[in-house]
Amino acid sequence: xxxxxxxxxxxxxxxxxxxxxxxxxxxxxxxxxxxxxxxxxxxxxxxxxxxxxxxxxxxxxxxxxxxxxxxxxxxxxxxxxxxxxxxxxxxxxxxxxxxxxxxxxxxxxxxxxxxxxxxxxxxxxxxxxxxxxxxxxxxxxxxxxxxxxxxxxxxxxxxxxxxxxxxxxxxxxxxxxxxxxxxxxxxxxxxxxxxxxxxxxxxxxxxxxxxxxxxxxxxxxxxxxxxxxxxxxxxxxxxxxxxxxxxxxxxxxxxxxxxxxxxxxxxxxxxxxxxxxxxxxxxxxxxxxxxxxxxxxxxxxxxxxxxxxxxxxxxxxxxxxxxxxxxxxxxxxxxxxxxxxxx
Numbered sequence: 001x002x003x004x005x006x007x008x009x010x011x012x013x014x015x016x017x018x019x020x021x022x023x024x025x026x027x028x029x030x031x032x033x034x035x036x037x038x039x040x041x042x043x044x045x046x047x048x049x050x051x052x053x054x055x056x057x058x059x060x061x062x063x064x065x066x067x068x069x070x071x072x073x074x075x076x077x078x079x080x081x082x083x084x085x086x087x088x089x090x091x092x093x094x095x096x097x098x099x100x101x102x103x104x105x106x107x108x109x110x111x112x113x114x115x116x117x118x119x120x121x122x123x124x125x126x127x128x129x130x131x132x133x134x135x136x137x138x139x140x141x142x143x144x145x146x147x148x149x150x151x152x153x154x155x156x157x158x159x160x161x162x163x164x165x166x167x168x169x170x171x172x173x174x175x176x177x178x179x180x181x182x183x184x185x186x187x188x189x190x191x192x193x194x195x196x197x198x199x200x201x202x203x204x205x206x207x208x209x210x211x212x213x214x215x216x217x218x219x220x221x222x223x224x225x226x227x228x229x230x231x232x233x234x235x236x237x238x239x240x241x242x243x244x245x246x247x248x249x250x251x252x253x254x255x256x257x258x259x260x261x262x263x264x265x266x267x268x269x270x271x272x273x274x275x276x277x278x279x280x281x282x283x284x285x286x287x288x289x290x291x292x293x294x295x296x297x298x299x300x301x302x303x304x305x306x307x308x309x310x311x312x313x314x315x316x317x318x319x320x321x322x323x324x325x326x327x328x329x330x331x332x333x334x335x336x337x338x339x340x341x342x343x
Contacts, residue, residue, distance in 0.1 A: 004029045005132045006049065010041040010067070011056040011082060016107070020054055020082070023121045024128055038062030038070075045075050052131045054124075055101075057083045057092050065092050065099070072100040078131040082107060090197040097166040098201070102131040102308060106191050130163055130281050134308045155272045155339055156219060156241065157182045158265055160258030160288075162189040162280025164308025166198060168328055169278070173224060175332055176208040182274075182339070183219035184208075185233065185243075185265075187256045189280065192229025199226050215245040227256040234264035241268055252284040258312075262288020266295040273297035274335055278328075279307040283315035293321055298338055300324045300331060 007024050009032060011017045021032045033048070035041040037059045045053075053071065057064040064081060071077055081104035083093040093104050105123050108116035161169055165188050176184070190198060195212075202210040202224070213225040213233055218240040225243060227233040232255055234244040244264075251257040258277070262285060265273045275292045277285040279302055289299045301313040301322040306329070316322045326334050 004031055005051045005129075006031045006033070007128060007132075008033050008035060008041060008044055008050045008053045008077075010035045010038065010053060010059070010064075012036050012059045013056070016056070016082070019117075019121075020124055023124045027125070027129070038064065038067030041067055042070055042074075045071065045077065049075075050077050052128050053077050053079045054105075054128065055079050055081055057081060057096070065096055068096055068099055068101055072136075076100075076136050078102045078134045078136060080105060080127050080131050084109075090194050093194060094166065094197045094201050098170060100136060100167070102134045102136075103127045103163045104194075106193070126281070127163070130309050130311075134164065135305070135310070136308065154269075155182060155274055156235070156265065156269055157184045157274050157276065157335060158235075158261055159184065159186045159276045159278065160261065160280075160285045160312070161187070161278035162254075162282065162284065162309070162312055164279035165189070166201075168302070168306075168308075170202065170205065171328060172332060173202060173206045173208060173210065176206065176224075178207045178209070178222065180208050180222045182335070183221050183241075184224040185213070185219070185227070185235065185261060186224060187227045187233060187258045187261050189254050189256070189284070190229060192231075195226070195229035202226070213243050213245065216242060218242045227261070230255055232256050232260045234260055235268045236264065237268035252282055254282075254284055258285035259288035263291040266291040266297055269297075271296040274300065274338060276300045276302075276331060276335075277313050277316050278302045279309050280312035281309050282311050285312050286315045286319055286321065289316050289321040290319070293323075298323045300326055300334055302331070303327050 009020045017034050039062045055064045079101045081096045081101045083104050084107045210224045231245045236244045262275050301316040303325050304310045306327045
């Protein structure tokens with residue numbers, strides 16, 4: 001890292017504050033400050049510019065969600081939430097992503113176990129660095145997309161997203177009417193425990209039918225099938241296209257994997273596949289996009305300006321696999337044009 005990164009660690013637990021701080025300080029050119037609650041954090045943000053804030057969900061005096069809202073309304077500093085897994089914290093964490101948090105890290109239940117501590121530290125390193133280079137501009141833009149006319153088509157729409165993906169996915173899906181003319185399959189990188197909270201959030205705000213994908217079910221238009229946590233999803237061809245779930249080893253360090261969804265769909269549906277790669281770290285989706293292109297399907301990459309983390313879509317573009325590079329608000333319009341649908 002060439003430029004110094006200033007990080008503010010906010011947590012009421014001294015142990016967690018110290019653990020996160022030590023982990024971040026293992027980088028070169030990093031400066032770490034600490035705060036014990038949201039009120040102290042906001043005071044520090046008035047006095048100094050930070051590149052990233054790590055923010056606990058549950059804190060005294062001012063909780064993480066309230067603190068996040070104030071940060072997004074003032075300094076717009078990238079935030080990584082630190083969340084325990086409880087039903088309450090799960091719902092709050094998904095809401096935090098919608099409000100503008102870059103990502104979240106789940107606190108292991110037993111940090112005294114060496115494997116849990118190592119995994120927690122690895123996630124801190126990866127996500128704090130990614131957040132330091134994130135782009136929050138898309139949260140200042142309201143996306144308005146006209147209603148789409150329902151018509152028959154054989155095509156399927158596949159969406160892959162990672163860091164920064166939940167609010168982008170929401171902004172796409174809320175534009176789809178109840179009678180949307182395509183089946184949609186979604187892979188969002190997210191710890192399995194939190195996926196059901198994300199699905200419930202989508203159900204509550206979307207007109208189109210959103211559901212957790214089930215093994216063996218046929219794809220139907222007007223339905224968004226969300227890959228469940230800690231599973232891969234594949235598209236298979238029988239009498240109709242159908243969903244196959246598995247727990248094969250992780251690919252690109254993730255499960256679910258966009259590559260696996262894309263490759264299977266390309267083999268099953270060929271030219272009828274439209275693959276969309278949204279914001280995220282790494283290069284998941286690149287190999288799958290290559291398979292879609294080989295089978296005459298279409299690949300759309302989100303553009304840099306509206307991507308919070310320009311990693312996955314950048315890999316698509318850099319490998320010359322993108323048929324179209326679109327801002328978030330143009331993606332569904334581009335899908336309509338590909339399907340020759342009028343607005």
